[in-house]
Amino acid sequence: RRLELRALLDQPTVTKDGHHVELAANIGSVEDLQKVLSNGAEGVGLFRTEFLYMGRSSLPSEEEQFQVYKHVLERMNNKPVVIRTLDIGGDKELPYMKLPVETNPFLGLRAVRLCLSKQELFRTQLRALLRASSCGQLKIMFPMIAVKEELLEAKKLLAEEKEKLQQEGIPVSDSLEVGIMIEIPAAALAADILAKEVDFFSIGTNDLIQYTMAADRMNENVSYLYQPCHPSILRLVRMVIQAAEKEGKWVGMCGEMAGDETAIPLLLGLGLHEFSMSASSILPARALMKDLSREEWAGYAEEAIQMGSERQIQQFVHDKIGRV
Numbered sequence: 001r002r003l004e005l006r007a008l009l010d011q012p013t014v015t016k017d018g019h020h021v022e023l024a025a026n027i028g029s030v031e032d033l034q035k036v037l038s039n040g041a042e043g044v045g046l047f048r049t050e051f052l053y054m055g056r057s058s059l060p061s062e063e064e065q066f067q068v069y070k071h072v073l074e075r076m077n078n079k080p081v082v083i084r085t086l087d088i089g090g091d092k093e094l095p096y097m098k099l100p101v102e103t104n105p106f107l108g109l110r111a112v113r114l115c116l117s118k119q120e121l122f123r124t125q126l127r128a129l130l131r132a133s134s135c136g137q138l139k140i141m142f143p144m145i146a147v148k149e150e151l152l153e154a155k156k157l158l159a160e161e162k163e164k165l166q167q168e169g170i171p172v173s174d175s176l177e178v179g180i181m182i183e184i185p186a187a188a189l190a191a192d193i194l195a196k197e198v199d200f201f202s203i204g205t206n207d208l209i210q211y212t213m214a215a216d217r218m219n220e221n222v223s224y225l226y227q228p229c230h231p232s233i234l235r236l237v238r239m240v241i242q243a244a245e246k247e248g249k250w251v252g253m254c255g256e257m258a259g260d261e262t263a264i265p266l267l268l269g270l271g272l273h274e275f276s277m278s279a280s281s282i283l284p285a286r287a288l289m290k291d292l293s294r295e296e297w298a299g300y301a302e303e304a305i306q307m308g309s310e311r312q313i314q315q316f317v318h319d320k321i322g323r324v
């Protein structure tokens with residue numbers, strides 16, 4: 001099986017009925033790139049930049065960030081790279097920043113909320129990203145968008161920094177895409193509104209499931225509620241993809257669900273365009289997709305979404321793909 005997988009290394013990901021989907025990798029640092037390249041990823045679907053800010057005693061400078069982003073883009077050799085702006089707060093702390101102590105950190109000032117309240121920190125990261133944009137195919141992604149106003153504010157800051165750089169004569173790519181993560185139920189439910197303001201969506205199922213089920217993703221006492229293939233989650237995913245398609249935008253997924261072999265056929269059937277996962281899942285996912293017909297799974301996904309429980313849906317998928 002290993003040899004079979006190796007044969008898929010430089011192949012595009014094409015379904016049995018000829019649809020191309022993109023299989024990308026999630027990374028948290030430059031060190032992860034080796035595995036991304038050696039596992040045949042078609043791009044980076046999520047670069048979690050918070051690790052640049054953690055495990056140190058002060059904020060990384062614009063220059064330091066620029067060098068890291070440039071390095072990643074250059075190593076990926078013009079393949080698409082989605083870089084997510086700082087997603088700190090929740091369980092990820094930065095002791096040197098003296099963030100407010102909150103009773104419900106996961107419902108508090110985290111990610112883009114924090115960045116919008118600390119504009120200098122945010123502007124520094126945006127400038128580093130904009131400067132790096134001419135080194136490859138960069139896509140900037142804002143995490144934890146709940147409402148349109150946050151997105152418009154983030155885009156405004158980005159446009160202002162771009163303008164400043166251009167006045168300084170620093171090149172900025174004109175094919176830079178700007179997208180958001182869909183990881184809050186409110187954003188999924190209003191995806192049609194948000195779709196008008198972005199180039200792409202990437203569904204962050206780790207948080208989307210946690211917030212939809214009201215179950216802490218780290219709490220083992222409620223882990224039975226962590227159900228990627230529950231009809232509630234699949235319906236939200238379908239809603240997001242349909243809303244994006246209406247506006248001609250692409251949709252990826254960068255939560256763990258994107259690499260889950262039971263979820264993959266359903267996601268393919270729902271029309272997901274890009275799957276971003278840990279590097280080691282890429283070749284198995286490519287092998288699986290080669291055997292699936294998107295057309296056929298579009299019908300199965302509609303059937304599945306009407307079922308009463310995740311258990312039933314999992315059983316249904318396993319019966320169809322002939323695996324247990």
Ligand code: PEP
Binds near residue numbers: 046048204207208254
């Ligand atoms: C997610 O929420 O699905 C996601 C990819 O982001 P993180 O796991 O970093 O919160």
Ligand code: MG
Binds near residue numbers: 143183204206207
């Ligand atoms: Mg998240």
